[in-house]
Structures are given as C-alpha cells and as structure tokens.
Amino acid sequence: xxxxxxxxxxxxxxxxxxxxxxxxxxxxxxxxxxxxxxxxxxxxxxxxxxxxxxxxxxxxxxxxxxxxxxxxxxxxxxxxxxxxxxxxxxxxxxxxxxxxxxxxxxxxxxxxxx
Amino acid sequence: xxxxxxxxxxxxxxxxxxxxxxxxxxxxxxxxxxxxxxxxxxxxxxxxxxxxxxxxxxxxxxxxxxxxxxxxxxxxxxxxxxxxxxxxxxxxxxxxxxxxxxxxxxxxxxxxxxxxx
Numbered sequence: 001x002x003x004x005x006x007x008x009x010x011x012x013x014x015x016x017x018x019x020x021x022x023x024x025x026x027x028x029x030x031x032x033x034x035x036x037x038x039x040x041x042x043x044x045x046x047x048x049x050x051x052x053x054x055x056x057x058x059x060x061x062x063x064x065x066x067x068x069x070x071x072x073x074x075x076x077x078x079x080x081x082x083x084x085x086x087x088x089x090x091x092x093x094x095x096x097x098x099x100x101x102x103x104x105x106x107x108x109x110x111x112x113x114x
Numbered sequence: 115x116x117x118x119x120x121x122x123x124x125x126x127x128x129x130x131x132x133x134x135x136x137x138x139x140x141x142x143x144x145x146x147x148x149x150x151x152x153x154x155x156x157x158x159x160x161x162x163x164x165x166x167x168x169x170x171x172x173x174x175x176x177x178x179x180x181x182x183x184x185x186x187x188x189x190x191x192x193x194x195x196x197x198x199x200x201x202x203x204x205x206x207x208x209x210x211x212x213x214x215x216x217x218x219x220x221x222x223x224x225x226x227x228x229x230x231x
C-alpha cells in the first residue's frame with residue numbers, strides 16, 4: 001500500500017521569502033502525485049500534479065514541485081510567499097487502477113509572518 | 115474546470131438524529147465518487163468509494179450501517195450519518211471523477227462541517 005509523509009507539521013515563513021514543503025511517498029510503481037491546498041473550513045484546491053514527463057511541474061499561484069524518483073520525494077516550492085498563501089497543504093499519491101483513490105499526507109500548516 | 119458541490123456546508127444536529135450530506139457534480143457525470151472524513155488538524159481519510167448504481171465500497175473500520183451511501187444518479191451521491199453522536203462531528207469531503215473512472219483527476223467538493231450536539 002502507498003503512503004505519504006509530510007515531515008513538517010507546520011512551517012512559518014516571512015512574507016516574500018522562499019518556501020519549500022517536503023513530501024515523501026512510498027509506492028512500488030510510478031506514482032501519480034498531487035499537492036492540494038486547504039484554507040480553514042474549506043475544501044481542497046489542486047495546486048499541481050505529476051503524472052509523467054517533465055519532473056518539474058508548474059502549478060497555480062506560482063507554485064512548482066519537483067519529482068525526484070531517487071529520493072521518493074515531491075517537494076513543493078514557491079520563490080516568494082504571500083500572506084494569502086497561509087493555509088494547510090496536503091501532498092497525495094494516487095495509485096492503482098484508478099488514481100483518483102488518493103492517499104494523503106497529514107498536511108503542513110503554513111504560517112506567513114509579516 | 116469541473117465543479118463539485120456539497121450541501122450543506124455546515125450542519126448542526128442533535129445526538130440520535132440522522133443527517134444527509136449531498137455531493138453533486140455540476141457539469142460532468144461521475145460514475146465514481148469518494149467520501150472522506152477529516153478530523154481537526156488531521157489528514158483526509160477515505161471512508162468509502164461510491165459507485166453509481168451499485169453498493170458502496172467501505173474502507174476498513176468504517177461502519178456501513180452508520181454511514182449510508184447512495185449513488186442513485188451520475189451526478190449525485192449522498193452520505194447519511196445515522197443516529198449521529200458527538201464523536202461523528204467532523205469535516206466530510208467528497209470527490210468525483212468524470213466519466214467512468216480510470217486515469218482521471220478527482221475534483222473535490224468544498225466540504226461539510228458536521229457538529230453533533
């Protein structure tokens with residue numbers, strides 16, 4: 001069975017600073033990888049996804065993520081964080097015959113300081 | 115993009131009553147929908163997979179008699195929490211995939227906050 005680890009429960013970043021959120025996965029084959037963002041009391045919004053091809057994936061809101069097979073990682077990055085980026089971020093892996101069945105990490109809460 | 119709508123967004127009910135949550139795909143048909151539960155400061159846990167016209171598939175540890183799922187049409191799945199108790203209070207989120215499943219992205223609803231008093 002697949003699993004996802006997000007080692008950081010919460011991270012605080014100054015506005016304008018760069019951001020990297022870590023995600024490691026465990027899966028025997030090529031995974032489908034996702035990053036979602038959740039604002040308080042809201043549903044999930046897809047930031048980006050990796051299915052195949054270029055290992056550097058561009059997403060919405062200026063986010064990008066890089067798939068590194070050798071490290072089983074799919075870290076999320078943003079060069080300059082805005083206060084509106086404060087939210088919970090979830091990494092997920094989809095696998096099997098229908099990758100819409102997702103396994104989520106526990107999430108990383110991003111706090112943005114002025 | 116595809117839109118999935120959940121209703122209600124918030125509901126408060128008395129202990130012992132039942133609550134129905136709807137998940138609708140507004141601009142696409144979905145053979146398969148998924149129901150997740152999210153505890154405070156926790157991740158999403160898959161509860162069940164809802165298949166149109168057939169019985170739902172429940173994850174281990176989820177009581178099928180307590181969490182009734184009906185997927186009667188290609189655009190609507192419902193989750194009914196029966197005889198609700200305070201420990202059922204949680205955030206419930208559904209997702210739907212267009213078409214007949216397979217390698218298709220899932221789209222999420224905005225979630226339903228259930229509080230049982």
